[in-house]
Amino acid sequence: MRSHLLNDTTAEQYRLTATAAVERVAAQLASTKKPFTGIAPHELAPALDSVDLDKPLGSAEAALDELDTVYLRDAVYFHHPRYLAHLNCPVVIPAVVAEAVLSAVNSSLDTWDQSAGGTLIEQRLVDWTAGRIGYGPGADGVFTSGGSQSNLQALLLAREEAKSPDQAAPAAPLRVFTSECSHFSVQKSAKLLGLGRDAVVSIPCDQDKRMQTGALARELERCRADGAVPMAVVATAGTTDFGSIDPLPEIAELCARYGAWMHVDAAYGCGLLVSSRRERLDGIEHADSVTVDYHKSFFQPVSSSALVVRDGVTLRHATYYADYLNPRSAAEARIPNQVDKSLQTTRRFDALKLWMTLRVMGADGVGRLFDEVVGLAEEGWKLLAADPRFDVAVEPQLSTLVFRFIPREVTDPALIDRANQYARKALFASGEAVVAGTTVNGRAYLKFTLLNPQTTLADIAAVLELLAEHAGQYLGETLVHAS
Template structure:
């Protein structure tokens, strides 16, 4: 255990671990080794956890084979798959400090300064969002938890407006874009709402929620005696990076008296970007999700949910005599557990704090802007390439496209695109994602690394086209 007598051992062990990781990071010439699950599972299963190695060097050697060797390295410029970012170095300093001190952010008497740092960052983020002086919030484990808490608050507020005994839960509805995050449906189920509680609102050609369609759905709910408890707008959809028209949606919610939640897990980096205007309208939201571990380049986990009116956080407040007695609140003791779904909670805010204090918000915003610039260049490249079809021009840094030369059937193209992604991953040379658009399989780049160049993207496109062409040639040969 860490203590005065083991402080030197702690320093040596952490230094040894950091050296290993630094060597791996410096030497990585590709984002992935391409190892298969079955092969790696055999190596992990062979470890006898009841027989310790008794030596840190031996344990690190073993970890090289079980983890570091085959880890997917998001810092590599040809990792282009998901919303995983390379991390800001000051945040890694924060991670080391918070893990060693091991504060728990549930009560003041376990965290002291950590509580105030987290509260200051919530205040800072709320200010960037423009939520107003009554805003508040709390750090969470990620966007899924943030969305769940926001919808819990919306549910309680909606139920408070429905006459008691009216059987309100089956009548509650959540309206969200058809391209919104799956966690909205998951949250509805966890909150005891029916399977049909989430209504998908149609989108336009750019995959953004259509305000006219939202207005019709709100009216349909009213005519059917249903209660819209929340509208979820997305500022950065996972597949397309789309930003729903927030001002128009906010106006419709205000007229209907419906809670507006903005899922800005992806797009929150715009808060420190020269493109801040893309989030105009977010200031009218009742709640907002932000994921600093996406576009603020923070290590997982580092997220928050913010609310316009801090008083609504009472819906997650429970008092326990052994932890946060009611008298503590009366005495003004700042216990963060009064605002959170979690009890024991890491001091993840420290990572963002040190990032802002060392390199500053403008630098973080510049990194995100560089990613968005690269995505715009990549769209130009793809749009001009006859081998590919690109679905929409990116608003953020996601590109969905498909290898689609003329003359092949949709089914053959589906197989070719899936094969290209799998073959690329197996080689380890790059990692891309796949998704389905209008029933057809597509490829996806999610750019979050400022070091990714247009040359990286062009080379990956060539490799993908080669793999797809190989399979498509076999298919066409068999068909003939």
């Protein structure tokens, strides 16, 4: 079994096996005609159930053959131009190359003596991101597994910063303010941090799905009047459903006035940091912390995310010293142990993917890709707005389109809901395209999340026609049965 360990004696075997795997994936990518085969769970499950994990196949070739059946053949492929569903992007080749390197070397980014150069690469990328945000030299940060973890750590820092200096005194209730369109991880983080069910105050949005700062000001004043502490305001730069960006300068002013930590969840909108549309993030430089997801709008493989803070000293709230890992003496000797500022201990060298991307393509190259999908969304919005069969919810600020099929001959909103839901499911089952769904004011809507620069306006038009056909078929059959 030692022959399967990666080391100096198995280097050639590693090269041959890895090459075989790459060739399989490359062949699959080249031959994929649809984003999905349309297979149902009950159809795929028997192939997995029949695998006896206690009886190995004995060779990588046999395992790759099996993998074709249980995974590669029926995977959902984000690189296909008609995958339009969630915040999943096609990935750039330099990042995939880095993924192969970091997996083989297997550095762990918790301590210097496990990663060396990896530690410094990650720190350089944090500093680079901080500069793009507009932070000064005191900024710092750390890579994370994704936006949810970044948001959790940001609120942990905010909670600790909001604590009364007199720990013996009863703590006042802590409140977190965020828009009704923000990510669910805000509520989940509050629960994990023990803040209580009422800790998160939902602020209504305007017609463009942006936080209403007037409502935020009123809630902050009510919080103060009630004797509670405005712990944090979470602004969103790119909501999951609409891609909307909250009014960051106004929120920053309110946070300064009421002494609240300002966190910007830019997991989606961080692509604007390298975009020609950078001004849409104006005000983000005033935030105390920012979430960025490179695996959304920097075209990186999952996972690649970071939390960046304006004042690196605040990361001390995530610091714990262990004699067997990162003793206090190491910090005193200025040894850069990334675990000192991370919620994770063992951690992949995900930063290498972004490093390779920037060294090959440059920030402007990534920005041009993101500009393409934002521009495509603007054209798609015009197409939808001009088509009387569809109601489009919001003019996009990023690359998301939310819309609803509304046939003139049907007036029952519940029936229209079911038609839209049916159309999405039928399209998914066909495998011809993948779209997402959501609700707007209690009604069922469909959603395109455009993160593939290869998607064209013709693709959008074709998928809209398919959706209209499926919805029309459902309505026709339903009305016939009802008559």
